[in-house]
Amino acid sequence: MCVDDKNEFPSPLIIGLFTETIGTFIMMFIGCMGCLFQYGIGPVIPSFAFAFAILAALQMLHADGPVHLNPGVSIAFLIVQKMSWKRFLVYVVAQYIGCFLGWITLYVVAPDESQNICLLRLKWELSPIQGFVIEMLGATVLIWIVLGAIDAKNSALKDSLPVRIALGVCGIIFALEPLTGAGLNSARSFPPAAYYNNWKDHWLYELAPICGTSIGAVIYRFILDDEDKYSLHSYLKKAEEGGEA
Template sequence: MGKIKDTREYMGTSELTQLATWKAVAAEVVGTMLLTLVVCGSCIGFNTPPTNEQIAFAVGIIVFCMVQALGHVSGGHINPAVTLGMLVARYVSVVRALLYIMAQCVGALAASAILKGLTPTDKQGNLGMTQLGEGVNSGQAFGVELLITFILVLTVFGVCDERRNDVKGTGPLAIGLSVTASHLGALPYTGAAMNPARSFGPAVITGIWANHWVYWAGPISGGILAALLYTYVFRAPKAASYDLEMDNYGKRNTQP
């Protein structure tokens, strides 16, 4: 994960002619589609209502699987909040970010349509649409969505930091676990969307738009805040300067 320094590269218009870009876009469609299909499917109860633990682990596991499977193609964003965090931190271009967000929304919409077609009419309910918990107002919901998405995006940036050499293959698992943890804590409040596309898909199919702005504004705010904080405060030091500092530290402490 390297930062884009050149302004022309940051705009990214040249990426429109590259096959790799469109492969990445396709990966975001498929990844977000499968994510939304599993997440929303886990929210549908047949004989008994699903438990919070069931939903939380379903979400965390599918996120882990999609990041592991497609991370080498597109980075495995599968979430507009992650993409916008990467954009403001200059890790993806403007063009790529726009393509990713459109792809994620298309994937989520396709997943919700598929789920509706696969689920018996009397079992569909709201197709897993995220809704505010009893007594939770929109301001509180915004805060919850901001915080849980902050956790997710902070984890993404931490495990994808190219300056670190202590993260050895555990990145997708850490990301999946951050999602599981947030769902375990936030499901009763907002349904724990932490992904605008995941809420957009079922909203279109069911027509349930109540408080929908919360599921865009909260995650996007949390994602951008986490991206900026990690990039400018928590990012690992450059290897060369870090090694030099450690070498100087050793010299200072070994001289008689």
């Protein structure tokens, strides 16, 4: 099953470039602002800051075409055949541009004493492999939330899509932030690492979200998606209907 790109994405490519750039700008500027001062209450502020930023971006821009805000989400959409290669490349470029612009804007306006703004680091002496697995599994859960939210069977719940995705992101960040900083997005992790020239363990923040969303998308498409003729769900459904007949 291959979804027609024009039907799934009603907006022209240039509008997709614009919405992804603006959306990731909002996510990075507001989300990372929530990481400046945590007031001794742990991951509460960062998780809600990123969640509300994503909610705002989705609510503002989703009507003009699906908003991904994350290269891993775009790769997952490729895997489940809801996106063309041309649009995928446009989206990924826009995501990195928007994240960089959002971060550099925050850096300019942040207090002078702010240091290592939104720079991701492993905590509690986690090994890079442990951090990789945690980030990968977090990204897997994230893409299941996204794919479940846009599933045709949930079409009656489209009005709450931004809220459901944002709350899912909030929960994942709340769990991961004390351990890995909760990257979950390769475009989000790149700007601070590049600016501070701090690449320690950075590879895992680039690869883990891509691996996690890819694995999640493959599982979703070939096991859970009853609309894909190659999925286990679809096969068992047809077998059950044949048996009843």
